[in-house]
Amino acid sequence: MAPGRFRVLGPVEVDGPGTAARIPPGRQQVILGLLLVEANRMVSTETLVDALWQESPPDTARTQVQICVSRLRRSLAGAGMSAVIDTRPPGYELRLNGDTLDLADFLARTAEARVLVKEGRTAEAAALLREAAALWRGPCLGGAPNRSLHTRALRLDEDRLTCVEDHLELELELGQHHRLVGEVTRLVHEHPLRERPRALLMIALHRSGRQAEALDVYRAGRTQLIEELGLEPGERLRGLEAAILAGEVPAQPRADTVAPAPRGSDPTRPARPRQLPADTADFVGDEEMLRGAESVLVGAAARTAVGVVVITGRPGVGKSTVAAHLAHRVAHEHFPDGQLYCDLHGTDQPSVVDDVLGRFLLALGIPGPVIPDGLDARLEMYRTLLADRRVLVVLDDAATEGQVLPLLPGSSTCAVVVTSRSRLTGLPGARQVELDVLDAGQSLRLLGLVVGEHRVAREPEAAAALVRTVGGLPLALRIIAARLAARPHWTLASMVLRLASERHRLDELAHGELTIRASLGLTHDGLDRRSRLLFGLLSLTDGPVVPGWVAGAVLDDDRPFPSDLLEPLVDVQVLDVVSVEPTGEFRYRYQDILRLFAREKAEQEIPAADRAAAVSRLLGGWLALAEQAHRSVYGGDYTVLHGTAPRWRPPAGPGDPLEWMDGELENLCAAIHQAAAAGLDELCWDLAVTSVTLFESRGYLDDWERTHAEALAAVRAAGNTRGTAAVLSSLGTLHINRGRLDSSRGALLPAAELFEELGDVHGLALCHRDLALIARNTGDDTTALSLYDRSLSGFTEVDDIVGRAIVLTQRALILATNGEMAQARTDLAEAMAVHESVGYTGGAARTLNRIGQVQAMAGEHTAATTTMRRVLDMVRDTRDVIGEGQLLRNLGQVSAAAGRYAEARTYLEQALSIRERILDRTAATTIRAELAALPGQEALVPTG
Template sequence: MPDLTLARPVAPPGIVFRVLGPLQVEGATGTVRIPPGRQEIILACLLMEAGRVVGTDRLLDLIWHEEPPDTARTQIQICVSRLRKSFVAAGVAASVVSRAPGYLLRTDDDAVDLHVFNRQVMASRVLVKEGRVAEAAETLRAAVALWRGPCLSGIPSEALRTRGVRLDEDRLTAVETYLELELSLGRSHELVGEISRLVHEHPLRERLRGQLMLALHRSGRQAEALDVYRAGRQLLADELGLEPGEELRQLEAAILAGDPALHAAGPAPHRPEAARPAPAVAPAPAYGEEKPHQLPADTADFVASEPVLRTVEAALLGGDGQRALGLVVIAGKPGIGKSAMATHVAHRLGGSRFPDGQLYCDLRGAGTEPVSARDALGRFLRALGIPGPVIPDGTDERAEMYRTLLASRRMLVVLDDAANERQISPLLPGSSSCAVVVTSRSRLTALPGAQRVELDVLDQAQALELLGRVIGVERVAREPEAAGALVRTVGGLPLALRIVAARLAARPHWTLASMVHRLANERHRLDELAHGEMTMRASLSLTHDGLNRADRRLLRLFSLAEGPTVPGWIAGALLDDHRPFPSDLVEPLVDVQMLDAVAVERTGEFRYRFHEVIRLFAREQLTLHDSPAVQLAATERMVGGWLAIAEQAHARIYGGDYTVLRGDGPRWQPPASYVESLLAEPMEWLDSEHPSLCLAVEQAAQAGLHELCWDLATTLVTLFEARGYFDHWERTHRRALEATRAADNRRGTAAVLSSLGTMHLSRQQPEEARRALGAALEIFDDLGDPHGLALCRRDLALLDRQIGEDDRALLLYEQAARDFERVDDVVGRATVLTQSAYIWMRRGHTAVAHDQLEEALTIFRSVGYAHGEAHALRRAGQVLLRRGEHVQAERTLTGVLEMVRRGRDIIGEGHLLRNLGEVHEASGRYEQARDAFAQALSVREQIMDHGGAAVVRLDLARVLSRCGETTAAGALLEQAAASFRSRGMRHELREAERLSEELATRRPSAS
């Protein structure tokens, strides 16, 4: 097999053509004068596309824009002729060749500075992956040094200037990348001046500003680092009316908190989008190499036994000769501080000893529905960069992929609140380079090789230290006897002590002695309980009874909210309070530590979390004080709030409320300004909130809110389909189906069945898809629901298309388009046009396909639905390829490649790279086809899509065989055929076997 990796290039001394600045040509006799105007434009365009044919029509557009004169083509011929003469006269090692439908510039790759830049950027990525960070930074600096000013400055062509601006952006990205690499090497002091100048030149670039903040902070100039943030925030507000992005805000918070991870030096994180050169030659990004940092915040006033901490750390790190996984189980009763201990240790070790990242999952083992190992593996695989559609269905397959990804990494995994060994075992990495911390109320004695640490209550000194940190050392010193009695009263239990201390902190006029007396009375009321539970219940009851009536009510209702963390607007929904800053309602509960504020949203509002013990207490109070009708009304408002935000997110993504059915369940609207800020990135909001949204579907089903239940479940398909969350898709829809059927809600039942049909289509389960869609179609037909009929017919048409029943598919597409028109669902109609265009293309009716795609593109662009536009443009590129218009096909597909890369759609990127390979192959440009297929293969391998990788190996083998590399082609075919056999891909296997036989007949003659 040939070596398809990139060698590190050395900048050649003999660059002839320079476009990274003013256009310049160097010949044997010196600088060659290129007359300004038409000749400059033609040469610049040929250089940008060096090695590829540039159509005459393209040159006409660049020079004359709209109405070229009758002699335009003749004038281009004259300009090209003069360029050829100039090259010959000056001894320029290049030629302009006539090649239908235009011209092609032939020259050495090393002769064009743009090509040298692109290759050096690619080489830097390879060096980063190999751990050669200093060389990567040096290579990028050499690449940036090729610039002599704004790209193509002075060229009188708007289109070329636009291309130049994009290349200037690539230069800045390369600069940011080498700065990031050098910061990781500990060169902060040397870089401050350079980054300061760059921030002055580009004040709105947040990545540069963050790098300056980091360099200043690491240089001991914390105040200046924070001043840089404040200046940037003010500038963004004044210029754009925006707040800084999430990364910059997190960096400011980390600097304020003195986060030790900011000082960690080591290899810089590999950012696939960084320093990306022109898309046609860009290497595939290293997906699956993300460095997740999922740890919750450390406890500021954490107190624990130092020997216990050292025991845990030593077990995780092991000795130099450790060959087994570092595994620690922290056990103990509720409120003892297990999670706080695990999080604290993880923060202490994470950045320096486990630089490849930290994974965290709350397994909810103490709850009624613990997180399954399968679901936890799905979360971890996504965090590690594996796209949802590629994640296997089975737990064993997921565990295998997980262990493979962690095999060569130094990563710490925190598994909080585990239920049993069965839940834990699949989540253990197989490599001794990783370590795992588990917390559980059980000892988990069946976990082999685990170091068990059982936490005990705080001793007197530790408890007094914690009390002093919360209420002040002076206050403890004033009443030493009362402080000791207070510690004994709560039994040294950290959570109980924090709750009592928070109550004292909120009441500075209370003495410690009075708190001891109050707590003693409460304990007597609860003397029938066991000691540990009595301590907690006494502490909680005392604090609960001290709250005012409104806060007690909110505490009870807030226990209805499910999810790892809860946003502040939930408080407004539960109380039906529409104030603009709903977190104000929750703060009194945070002050007395009945709720923890654990994160800040992009809106500036906080997110909250109950300790499980406190949630159970609040639920008890809810049952005692609030009727089922009150609880149902609060749940309805809360689920209605989730649905209100989710449907707005869908509308922002699709450009309107398209391709989804709506029910009539009541919405509860959070503050409009809050939602506006929250949905600046609607897909990211859906993704970040998907655990809570899925739990809201479950709550709606349990409460009998069937209309809200199916509506929210089907709305979430916006996320499930885009991210490949098939497990969540199926689970929420099965639950919604139970709810609608129990309520005899026929429209809701049909909507869920239709959506399940789409899911089965995405999972390549045609029989299940047809059953679900057929059942939904029958109900919608009976109800006379045109929108539901349109959605079903669209998907049934796709099923028919996939099995070659094109006539039946076209009929269904026609009916679906008509129904979408009836309900003004323009995006639904455009989707149908895009899908049916594929059939017309396959039949050779490319004009019909082209017209349909033009109409679809017009619709997608008018509403701003980017994913639909990318899909239609990809189909348009395939139509152009089928028509033999290779230059236009390449240009179209390259543009779509840029779009999917911006959207981090790795699966779409793999498809586009393969399509570009097909274009190059059809054009006879086998080397470029080979490069594109190699990149597509790299993408598939990185995301562990073995079936997709086998298909690309087949493509690559075909190209290599045409280049005479039969041995390498044969090796690829063997790999592909083995994969096809194991996956039952019969059609692809037959093609691989046919090509293998063809190669076998050629080998004897070659020898």
């Protein structure tokens, strides 16, 4: 089993062997942070007290530190961490072994890199320093709002920045200036007064043939230094400016050197998904049963069939918990090629097998546009990918055998864990594991883990009675134990009496349901009024995970940290914390049975109008965040239509827009579905078309199609003409992505008619752009140019500068083919200026690629190669595998046209490897033909 890992280079995290320890924010995180940055050294109690209370600690400060340390020890032990917090007068020491701390790993790599630099091994040193910098996940210690930690964190953040500067400087020495311009530009933007990154950027720009821009970087820095600090630039910057003006900076390397993939990035290496949900730190279960199930999974390779374990049992018995724990026990050692996970949603809203296969194929590295339509084609691709890999598949809450059978890999090197409410006896060769309730010993052990073994030992008879009362159901026991843990002054005997009374009120219920409802009823009634209201309203969300801001939305509370509202629900274990956002906010999850109970309470206690208003604010929050994410990607409300639905503004924005949207994919899709079901048609279509920012960039074409089908039904039922036109227009774009040009035309033409009736210039411009692309793809350049002209006119009228830039980029290839090179270059220069001005990197990459293609058509092979290499670096940064394959092919074609056949072969072989890895057989066949034709080929024209 893999060792645990402590992380301080970002938010404080503890990843145990297979599970994460939850360290509550506040005092425990401060103490753990201090112990970690001073690992293997004693930290005095006075230091810890000062860190927690600064000038005025309470009289009980030392006792409270002892309590925090005790809880930390329990959390670390529960996560399986071998680290020990020793009591060493006058304080504590956290003893760590090996590479269990990311900070220690960082310091070791930077020290080794310094040695490599002295030995002249520049490439190895640069790679090691880049790896060291990549260990950071954000500001050290999560930004460390605590004053005592803040100084330490700032010092370490400075070490990271120096490490980044060091590897960038070494990489510049290695001639990688083209690839580094964007990265160094971001660094200068983040640290405008720091002179070393500015000098590196000037060198990179100069060596890339962009001397004027290099000098502009110097002048902008000088102006800022004078205005903000009253200082002139340092000697290095001044000397560099003079050297550029005098032409004395070393020239760029040869242009015929093939650009390798960045270290750590291998486009031909299969993706290794890690989708398992978190393990439970205080897991208690039948060890013999677990070993038997484990033997089925890990022994599968010795047989000819895939190993399958089916876990069944009544509600609350812990099927999902056992499945996750079992999966984590075997995942790392026996299934190193990845773990796939899907919640099939049982009989509630059962997942469609086609959609699940689409998700799995995406996770296995197949881009969305390459994933075929139809169940049979997807099954073939899925089983082909898993044929020689060791992958574990976990299918949670399956309804029938028919839902599971198509998802079984065909290879005995893989294994499958399934949970279900019913016995799936139709699965051939599956080991059936029926979970029973915990026995008395297991129940007492779980109770002791939660409330403290000393309390169980103090009241052994009451503890035994409490275990009998809840019937050994883990969920009910955890809920009751959590309430006791939150109230240390309550006796176990008093809880037995309370629970017995609640059961008498519910004696018409079945035993298992009775036990859970009785436990929940006690917990619910013990909450304060606001927490009871929140418990009910929060259950109205349809998504699988609840971000902290949702609490503020359903209560209409605009506090800056709305997750504070949820802590009372976490304390009594009716809500689970599943992860922490980069902003420090948490993400939560209801267990299904708890969500149902909470919804029942909401219907009983909260007026329908209040519930509807809460749902409207919740969905308005998703729309506001998706809107912000789109603006961040495109630089504004460009190339998208919006409606009039009210927004609710969460206190914090989405951070990295595409990463945020990717992480919220299921929630966004659920919100669109919920809006359609609630009759919020205006909100539904707006959220659906805004989410295309994610669907298109990440290739989530199934989600795009499904959400738009729901949105289209909603707007048509409501008679919403503009919404109908907007969804049809977006579906037209989807069909183009899928290569269904007739279907695209069938959606775009009626959309254009509706926009025409409404006088919606923006919508018409979007339709004309896509209709022009269809005409271009079918060889009708004349119609395409006419439609592009109409689209340009519309985008100009509504001041959609990015929409205009996209059209200019698309039509440039037609102009160049028709001999209008000057106009094509003018259009592309305008488009590039727009994309750079708004910060739309995706548009800049596409325009730059088109510039390279036009250069190649004009016979400017060296310039085309330089341009396309820049684009290659950009698409690699965005993990655009299809774009990377196309750029490598284009570079191969340009190299062949210039007579550099060896270089062309290298590029084309890299492109072929990518196409073979993603099972794109059509493109692979084309590239093989180009490779075969290389020796006698005189010219190849880059494809668009």
